[in-house]
Amino acid sequence: MEWNGQTRTCGLIGNPVEHTLSPLIQNHLAQSLGQNLVYVPFHVPEGGLRAAVEGAYALNLLGLNVTVPYKSRVMEYLDQVDPAARRIGAVNTLVRTGDGFKGYNTDMPGLYRAMGEDGVKVTGRKVLLLGAGGAARAVAVMLWEKGAERIYILNRTPQRARELAEHINGLGPQPGREPSSRPLAEAMALEDYPALAGEKYLAIQTTSVGMYPRTGEALIEDSAFYELVQEGYDLIFNPAKTRFMELVEAAGGRAFGGSRMLVYQGIISFELWTGEQVPPRLAREICALMPFSK
């Protein structure tokens, strides 16, 4: 692709940004789909967020991704925020509008698209959510939105699990479901899962336990926990196969890693910026390019 006077720019703002895989994803998409677009990382130092967002708009950037530590703070500099991103409390994609940027969260649609591809349903499911940080909050909002029946939140720090359950239970009735007298989300201590025996669950691992370089670790080691798991998603993408995934498979469940979620969040950002629909074959091609895909 030749860049010229019509080339549009997108990028990533964060601190740090040096290890990002987004340029690989976005520039591959632009080239494959013949979009005259270039994507670059922008390191934004502490205190520079407002100037970065305003400057990007003034420079006619088409859109931005946002990463740590700015996913929540960026919202105050936006013209509009998509309701789902507002419920999550974090934005990872800015799309240029007539008056400023509009913020979206494409992480969760990314996970949901990967689940659809795997034939894994959320509606009506009982879910074990491991973790109560930023990623867990986004997953829990998606589970609320897509009609999960019950969410058990297990976290090292019980107080954070309780706060997340309260947030989810405060969102009101789930779209498209009959209001229930029973709260959707319940916080549990890490060791309380034996009380859930006798059923099969969808498990989503959102903690950073098991991430490179501490790849031999899992939040829960007990095989009795994994007997409960029908499908297990780990949001970690490095390594491609985590200890959690190994334990799910050893107990007979289906296990999936976080790299397709990462690729799909990028694809959904690209679709928002360009209006193009990315074909599934291109998504598969990009997944195979990911350095941790093996």
Ligand code: NAP
């Ligand atoms: P975060 O807000 O810092 O939350 C970290 C979570 O991990 C908390 O629940 C924390 O428990 C738990 N945790 C951390 N160290 C632990 C330990 N030693 N023992 C037990 N629990 C521990 O981080 P985040 O933004 O949610 O990200 C979490 C993970 O999701 C990261 O690995 C990240 O790479 C991944 N992620 C992947 C994607 C993707 O596209 N695939 C997108 C977003 C995030 P406490 O509350 O007890 O501290």
